[in-house]
Amino acid sequence: MRYVEGQLTPDRGWFHPIERRIQQAPGIENERILQMQLLDDGTVTTMYELSGDREVIEFAAEHMPELITYQISPMQDRIITYAHVEANEMLQGLLEIPQKFEVVPDFPIEFVGDGSIRLTTVGDEAQIREAMAAVPDGITVELEKLGDYAPENERLLTRLTDRQREVAQIAVEMGYYDTPRKVTYDDIADEVNVAPGTVGEILRKVESRLLNALLG
Structure with a gap:
């Protein structure tokens, strides 16, 4: 089993409007995506790890029309947010890739600034390369590492x-x-x-x- 680690950068600075709205909230930072799943109805469930003031996050969430439902839970030095959101074309295109090419994104996925994420994808090497080539337009892909998958190390460091x-x-x-x-x-x-x-x-x-x- 192989893995590839790379950076995905949306040209407009965000993959989904919810991330743009978080970027605009004062003192709030996207840290990681802990889980994300495309549902049969085209909506998406996700768990974000955020840093910042919970009250600011709650205020921002109340003004996000893309949110269907959400829950916010503070945990020590971080805030975990569950969100059920309407998918946009870019996010839906990304989340369809694992099903089409039989690869597995390794969560958590880390935000690395300017709306970019660092993503590790696991599977057969040929399928991983096909999956990376199928990333929707408007996203720049920069591959950084390729090798044998070692989950205990990769998960801990992410x-x-x-x-x-x-x-x-x-x-x-x-x-x-x-x-x-x-x-x-x-x-x-x-x-x-x-x-x-x-x-x-x-x-x-x-x-x-x-x-x-x-x-x-």
Whole structure:
């Protein structure tokens, strides 16, 4: 079984109007798509992971005509939103690809800025390539990795944002997790050019997400 990881970028900056409306909400960020399914009636059920103020998210949801139903649940440092939405042409075209080419998108799917997502697709290599070629017009595809599928590694790392992975990697390389510790938040902060408090916040989130994934 093979996988391909790539970045999909919608030319207009969003795949579905709900994402555009989230982008416009102050202080709210799309983090990941935890699950998404195209239903027989052409509507879509999805679970988004968001960051930001729950009250702002609830206010934005009340003004999204594309929403059929929704639920919002805060969970530690993130907010999980279930949404049943009307599909648009682009989203429907994307969600029909796994059925047509017998490939499997590996959730969660990470947002990487400017409306782009980083997607891992699993299946036969020839079918994966055909699936990538069938991505609807208006979406730029940039393939980044191809190899044998290792779900335990891929799933764990996709729980972290690019910035979280970067800071965690530097912390490991500098010896923050050695016994005894070789560096402090201040040392790491100098390397990544952020405040020490921000380093601590990022590493706590990394530890929380990885431990929840392993033990939760």
